[in-house]
Amino acid sequence: RFKPQEIPLPRPHAALKMSVQGTAAFVAFPNAAPPPSAAAPLPASVAPPPPAAPASTALPTLGGGCLALATAATAAAVAAHGGRRRVRAAPLRQRVVATATATEDKRFPILSKRPAGTGGFPNLPESIHPGVLTGKALEDMLDWAKQNEFAIPAVNCVSTSSINSCLEAARKMDSPIMIQFSSGGSQFYAGKGLDNKEYHACIAGAVAGAYHVRAMAEQYGVPVILHTDHCSKKLLPWLDGLLDANERYFERHGEPLFSSHMIDLSEEPLEENIELCVQYLTRMAKMNVGLEMELG
Secondary structure, eight states: OOOOEEEOOTTSSEEEEEESSOOOEEEOOOOOOOOOOOOOOOTTTTTOOOOOEEOOOOOOTTTTTTEEEEEHHHHHHHHTTTTOSSOOOOOOOOOOOOOOOTTTTOOTTTOOOOOOOOOOOOOOOOOOOOOOOOOHHHHHHHHHHHHHHHOOEEEEEEEEHHHHHHHHHHHHTOOOEEEEEEEEHHHHOTTTTSSSSHHHHHHHHHHHHHHHHHHHHHEEETTTEEEEEOGGGHHHHHHHHHHHHHHHHHHSSSSSSSSSHHHHHHHSOHHHHHHHHHHHHHHHTTTTTTTEOOOO
């Protein structure tokens, strides 16, 4: 690093005030005082070598000033004054490039390329692992809870803080957990300022929350069932958007984004309720998404 220096330049550029730190660009001051008179020549022992090629003194203008790289300004000043003044260039700082290394025991696709693994809990079925459970792991988790006669707590979350709190509590209690989103909670997660036309904010908030759960559940070492709560008939467009996200995620990673979804058509006739649920289940079964039905 070097102290700020004033490098005299020939008119019409006036004087360029430059602070040299690494490689950087600085702004000239067009109203600076005229350059001082020529100084005495430097001794031969410190005089700079003759320039290899003439350097251009043209500098691009910006708002009445001049913007140039420090090295270009220095070369222009030395060439204009016949090498009478020597300015040392700052050494280039070595750039450190961080390389992400996949952690072998993590299965979140953003953190690792490893496909979903199995195991990790000696007292649970082999298919159950830390992170979001889908497909067979989801079925095994529910069957195991039923066989051992206990309920898995399901918590509606509306923010990253509430998700993290649930994961922390599950880890402390050494328990699996269900994390789920309602339509209103999903909209809140996205932010009330986001347009919710055609349930856009509800869809975006639930998808964002799902990615957060996937990223953090493995870090906490907790098996999670990622679910969405009551979806009435008027909210089916919200579910449609989530199924679109599931399909895109399944195409890339071989599993759905969510573990399961709930359809609540209890206010509709039973025949219509079952018929619509069958239509949705047909689509969901192709990507191993579970369905919870509310009959009434």
